Amino acid sequence: MRVLVTGAKGMLGSALLPSLLPEHQAVGVDLTDFDIGEGAAVQKAFLELRPDFVAHLAAYTDVDGSEANPQRAEAINAVGTWNVAGACADIGAAMLYVSTDYVFDGRQERAYREDDCPHPVSVYGRTKLRGEQHVQSLVARHFIVRTSWLYGPQGKNFVATILKLAREREELRVVSDQRGSPTYTRHLALKLAQLLWTEAYGIYHVTGTGECSWFEFAQAIVRSGGYERVRVAPIASHDSGRLATRPVNSVLENRRLLQINLGTLPHWTEGLAQYIEEGRRSGEFAILEPDHPEGSLKSEVTGL
Ligand SMILES: NC(=O)c1ccc[n+]([C@@H]2O[C@H](COP(=O)([O-])OP(=O)(O)OC[C@H]3O[C@@H](n4cnc5c(N)ncnc54)[C@H](OP(=O)(O)O)[C@@H]3O)[C@@H](O)[C@H]2O)c1
Incomplete structure (x- = not known):
């Protein structure tokens, strides 16, 4: 199958492309090729490339930036997805759209299922939800x-x-009142590649197994990196100084994956161990080499 991946140079795109090979003829495009906000450019590229399937990953992913610049988020996440979905419809391509836990408001006690009603509380979440709606209305096989x-x-x-x-500071202050499921891009990419074969179209929740708060996630990262000297302190969301409201409960139940017998992703701790090991080998992280052990700086961190 000829598969076109938008946002191919991004974090997920760079993991997805290799996972589609050699079974598929996969081509990646990014902002350097064309802007998905420009309908004519999208249409022209799709007519030339004529993919059978489009994995649409390109997005404006800056959650706080979307609050500051809602027009940009709308132009890329909503209008851009409208353009991509419309071009898929024109050439008869099936489509996969990667969306987000931020389409939910996070007020529910249990994990969110695929058929729970979305209610985003941020500009980013609202524009990604509009993207979902455009895909549903324009592309039958999605x-x-x-x-x-x-x-x-x-x-x-x-x-x-x-x-x-952790290399630079002795204390990190991390939000402890938002829970979710960290997801390793390589694990997700492999599952997306499997899903693509099924033709069991519809909405899916696909995340790492297990859940934690950002605070617990940070503790695990610091431990795995070998930075035992670094203290991780919990803070509340309202003390984080972030522009966008984020869901308190972001946990997604991966119900439909199980229903179609595709199996869930490994536990997030496995993904973390794998990522850190790969980073250590490739030199991406200078782990276990703290360069400011006596530093007294503090830092506040939230997630995406
Ligand atoms: N990251 C997360 O935690 C997360 C969670 C849930 C869902 N998602 C979704 O997963 C998908 C992939 O996320 P990611 O983290 O891999 O994102 P990413 O690293 O930010 O990659 C997005 C890619 O899209 C490109 N892009 C941005 N605007 C574009 C435009 N107007 N036209 C064409 N390409 C454009 C970006 O290019 P530039 O870098 O040049 O701007 C980048 O290469 C997104 O749809 C996102 O909404 C992400």
């Missing part, structure tokens, strides 16, 4: 995959940030 708390190579992510700060 997958919508909601995932959460991504980390992996080639991306600005929470794990890399915590490891960097």
